[in-house]
Amino acid sequence: MIKTERGGRVEIQRERLLWIYERMKLIRSFEDAVAELFAAGRIPGFVHLYAGEEAIGVGIMAHLGDDDYITSTHRGHGHCIAKGVSVREMMAELFGKATGSNKGKGGSMHIADVGKGMLGANGIVGGGGPLAVGAGLTLKTLGKKGVTVCFFGDGAAEQGTMHEAMNLASIWKLPVVFVCENNLFAESTPWTYHASVKNIADRAAAYDMPGVVVPAHDVFAVYEVANEAVQRARRGEGPSLIEARGFRFYGHFQGDPLTYRTPEDEARWRAHDPLTLFRARVLDQEFLAEDALDEVDRQVATMIAEATNFAESSAYPADAALLEDVYVSYP
Amino acid sequence: MTTRQITFREAINDALRQEMRRDPTVIVMGEDVAGGASLEHIEGRQEEAWGGVLGVTKGLVQEFGRARVLDTPISESGYIGAAVGAAATGLRPVAELMFVDFFGVCMDQIYNQGAKLRYMFGGKATVPMVVRTMIGAGFRAAGQHSGSHYSVFTHMPGLKTVVPSTPADAKGLLAAAIRDNDPVIFFEHKLLYDVEGPVPDGEYVIPLGQADVKRVGDDVTVVAIGRMVPLALAAAEDLAKTHGIGVEVVDPRTLSPLDAPTILNSVRKTHRLVVVDEDNPRCSVAADLVALVASEALEYLDEAPKMVTAPHAVVPFSPVLEDLYVPSAERIGHVIRTLMGHEIGV
Known part of the structure; x- marks a missing residue:
């Protein structure tokens, strides 16, 4: 049994623990690699990086399978990786290559893999809330056991769509788990300014659903609350709201000047690195051996190098792709 | 059936x-x-x-x-x-x-x-x-x-x-x-x-992207949308009786995808185009259809194409103003007669 920072206990098998570490490490390494590639001008456009928030996506996705859906945010790479989307295809997508998960036509802000139940990052803040309700409606209407997890940021918490979505999910008792990733700033605007409440999770009361705040750096605590919310949804008892409060290591977008946070704040939050904390915890309590973790680190480094090579060496889309897939059919 | x-x-x-x-x-x-x-x-x-x-x-x-x-x-x-x-x-x-x-x-x-x-x-x-x-x-x-x-x-x-x-x-x-x-x-x-x-009765499906010629005529093509179709047909019947004008009424039915060939073929036959559309006129389907015909069949046109549309205005409440806002069969008939050179002496 592993103690969580909320005071609870979770039991996670060794194999699952290794999976959790591998996914978190893969997200961190992917984002660090993307930061470098972006700075070097090899990735076009904009990237919003998930480093620092790994424990949220992985702690939640540890309870999901391919038959479950998620909707995501601007900061969607971590959700993709935790949901099992290929990092090769993801990296190729960020490069705008034809081999990308979206054939190079979505990029970072729309990265998706519907086959894996990943219904897309979203360039519209709060855009995913109604989509998650729809996926939940499909599951309920067709009598399936799956759940839908709707990730949204603290910025999206102030969008009308999120309020409409939570109300709909509640009145229709849909199998949806709303996960607010409160990383303290909507772009540069502090959440203490933009939110009317002390906890975004307090708003759950307005939709007659359970709401809970969890530290975003403690994957075990996220795992614990996610288990309750996902099981509740699977039992047909309706939606829940989880607010995971934490910190993004990079800016809102890569290259953002970060003038809105102090070096002291940054140092304080960086001391809560979810990967470091995970390692310390599992080694201290001898759930996993250091060798096993080091081996994961090596495998992840190989995967990232391989993904980057794949992306670099892949071809750009052919000109004809410009007009493909606007429609399924258009006479 | x-x-x-x-x-x-x-x-x-x-x-x-x-x-x-x-x-x-x-x-x-x-x-x-x-x-x-x-x-x-x-x-x-x-x-x-x-x-x-x-x-x-x-x-x-x-x-x-x-x-x-x-x-x-x-x-x-x-x-x-x-x-x-x-x-x-x-x-x-x-x-x-x-x-x-x-x-x-x-x-x-x-x-x-x-x-x-x-x-x-x-x-x-x-x-x-x-x-x-x-x-x-x-x-x-x-x-x-x-x-x-x-x-x-x-x-x-x-x-x-x-x-x-x-x-x-x-x-x-x-x-x-x-x-x-x-x-x-x-x-x-x-x-x-x-x-x-x-x-x-029973199962009935019309493929998207197929216009329908609601009335055949040789003198002028009227492309009308939605409720403007029955109004255009009423105007056409009237003009046939009163002026002997043969109006062809084409209903695109789907605007996207658009059945451009049916519209262009009709214009190539009649050499005249009137578009009737209840939507506002700027950047509209009506303007789009005129642009289509101008770029694809200009050489067939005997007259400049005409649009009969709502004005660039909000729909008003007062019944008097609202009736003025929506194209009527009379307005459609008037534009067609003008286009055909029949307006003098009417």
């Missing part, structure tokens, strides 16, 4: 029933589409449920139940977005946006999500959904319940747009829209709901 004389409203209801019987993944959702059916005192007396504000979906909840005929809160972003999410995961939702003017509160879900998902995901998503919505002036409902606005949606890649003008077309085109694998916006003119016409 046997036909029945039914209203435009009943034809739409017929198509919904037909497709819901055929495919269990088809659901209907929107404000009051069941209509009070969730109230306890109406349980067991569901025939009293509204079935939409103008009764178009009446009776569906009795046959298909509340799980497939979903009343929604007044949350257009929420439930139209939910229709997008449901479509992307295996249902075929038919969401009702009560009046098209309300697109202002949910366009992000229609356009940034519904219309773009497939393209942005590299073709790995399909969004087979329909948004049914009421259009049109003439109901004394003023600025926020009377617009047409199909031009806005026709502009947008990823959406298909359908504007039926007869009960039979409404049935056949709605069935096609529901079976279509792309998002379709289906525009229903509220003044057509009580119009009767022969509608084929």
